[in-house]
Amino acid sequence: MKDSKKANTVILKFPDFIRNNIVLKITSLNAVVISIRLIVSVIIQRLLAVTVGEAGIASIGQIRNILAMLSSTSTLGTFSGLVKYVSEFKNNRPELTKVFSTATVFLLLGAIISALVLFVGADYFTNYVFKSNEFTYVFKVLAIIVPFIALSRVISGVVNGLSDYKKYAKIELISYLIASVILVVGLYSYNLQGVIIAIVIAPIIQLITLVAIFGKTLTQYVKLKNFKLQLDYRKNLMAFTLMSFISAFLINYIELEIRTLVTDEININEAGYWTAITFISKNYMVFATGLFTLYVLPRFASIHGRLEFTREVLTIYKTILPIFFIGMLLVYLSRNYIIQLIYPNFTGMEPLFKWQLLGDFIRLCALVLAYQFLAKKLVSSFVITELISLVLFYVLTKLFLNNYGTEGVVIAHFVRYAVYLIVVIIFVHLYYRKQSKINA
Template sequence: MRVPKFIRDNLLLKMTSLNAGVIGLRLVISLFVQRMLAQLVGETGIAKIGQLRNLLQLLTSIGSAGIFTGVVKYVSEHRDDKEQLRKLFSTSFVFVLLGTMLSFMVLFFGAGYLSQLIFDSLEYAYLIKLTSVIVPFIALERLFNGVINGLSKYKQFAKISIVSYVISTGLLVLFLFQYNIDGALVAIAITPVIQLIILLLVFFKVLREYVQFSELSLKIPLAKSLLAFSLMSFFSTVLLNYVEIDIRTMIKNRITEADAGIWTAMTNISKNYLVFSNAIFSLYVLPKFSGIHTQKGFKRELFHIYKTLLPLFGIGMVVVYFAKEYIVALIYPGFTEMVPLFKWQLLGDFIRLASVVVAHQFLAKKLVRSFIFTEVFSLALFFGLARYFVTYYGVEGVVMAHFIRYIIYFFVVLFLVFRYFKKQKAKH
């Protein structure tokens, strides 16, 4: 089928349309799997799965030492400079080695404590130990993913995304029927291994061209540059997942574990459609902002992104809102307490999308202090508001906190980004 000219001439729209097909297929598969999980493991099982997913995301950052964004940035800037790439990957592998060793030791030797902390039971210590062995796969997949994103190989990226998702989902379904909740948790834990294998099968030639494995050394010539991204990753990914684990535990302790599952189910739906925007951020927004150095250029690109993405997301979210009861009945039958949560979650997600686009300027220009301040401020706001509102509104209070948090975050980020450009203009 011939692609319309207005899409062919717009790289962002091309990526968006391609990702729409991939995400659409993922959503269909996800609907099927989430319904199955809801019926077989219930709200409490959904809450446990949410805790494990947060742990894996946390490990994705720690195991790779948080350098994903740095790899994307420097690969996009130096793709033709073999010497700079060699320095980048030599440093990256040292960071990954340190990150995986630290993660393994903490997980393996602290399995009992972490199982009690995350799952409120020693029963899942074996799962924590299994995860410790998977950490190197998580870290390498994240590193190689950074290379692909930096090269903007969005067509191939879409292919491996859907293939690895289908295979890992098939494994999840098989293990779920064989071993119930324990099987589902094990399947989720070993998913990074599948993702790495698929990525290497598709991109081995590309990776070998850019990552000269024989020339890598355990030296860290770009340590200072990548360390900034490690810090930013810690204050975003690591703290974010820690806060989500803590809030889920708080809901369980102050209300019920079933309510923790309701909130997790709501965030699952949110994450399913936001995964679409995440791909766009790393494949398009970050490389694009890295090459823009003036306020005028930034405002022009920001407006271009907004007018392309926001209407698409806005229409999609309106459809989701009016179909919320059908969506709950289809995906999470019996989870009727979710219905009032949609308005706050969707409003918060829309403002979050607008905010995070702007915040990618912090990453593109390595504005470490601004990034860390806004992330800590945002997470502290969410943490405090969620604990306060849950007393008066129950689980709905957590999504209300999500909405209020992003309204405030948006204006803070906007102020700091334009202050940066004013300072740059004053220097010249």
């Protein structure tokens, strides 16, 4: 009888545990958004696979990498800096205004430079990325879209800095659904070209959704009458510019290069298989990305002691790692069904699942720790660890590609993050050892 009462008490307390655990609250809300996105994504990816084939999937991967690179260059990489300083100064409006003023200058410079480079170099880029002149107009359209990408990125930084996870979830879901509808219309109207244009204009949809949902909140923190173009925080944000160049620009550049390498060394269909497995990976990794920017980065920014940091990391690990492990195990066990459901005839994907999933799980463990570099603005630690990771990925891919074919790319992905995790642990340990000596 007592055991029964105890069990009932535990069951009744479980919802309270969720309500009191901010990590679980964000995770559970993200789960709803990601689940809806996943269902829509499955439908769209199947339509794309059937309609444009492996080669088309590879081309779509190229344009997505270009957009991700522009999200960094168009703002000169101020996103993580905005998240950090908004979380620190959300109750200090004068300092917050200075941060926004500096970010706006960075945005203007980044957007103008990126737009000019894209417009002038449209012929070069289309030949470099797609090996043809067919998509020259895409880069000229992108040049026009760049300011929208920049503004969307800056406002997203504010949403994340305020840890407004409910509005973040709403913005992500609505903008994704609208963009998906436009993509399907583009697919059936103009085939691959329509899809690429739909992807290119997605940042405009994101910006409109951001302003519609978050506009009133934004005006509470950004007072236009006090707004001036100043550079008070230029040194602070420039550190994040360098880190963003590594984390957003170079990572996507390396992916773009590897896709080209697989196309040249094997064939474009194999590049399509690898692109397809990375699409699946990115769909479930988005689940963690929201948690990192909404909770981990602002939380780590406010932690100063080793003991408190360790406790927080363990809490995050205990909360999300079991969820991810079960999810990834289910993905692996149902890999053949996933291929039949989403990518029919993409049978070459099957051997890629194991190494991709193992690499992603280790990556998740490492990223939780690595966000300390962003939170504490540890530029050298961040740059060194990321460069080691990127160089390893590219070099190992070139080495493994000859012996293992496309599977060599995902084996390189696994080895890269295994080494990366060890290196990050060492750097975090060295940081706190240095801090203890300073405080001694």
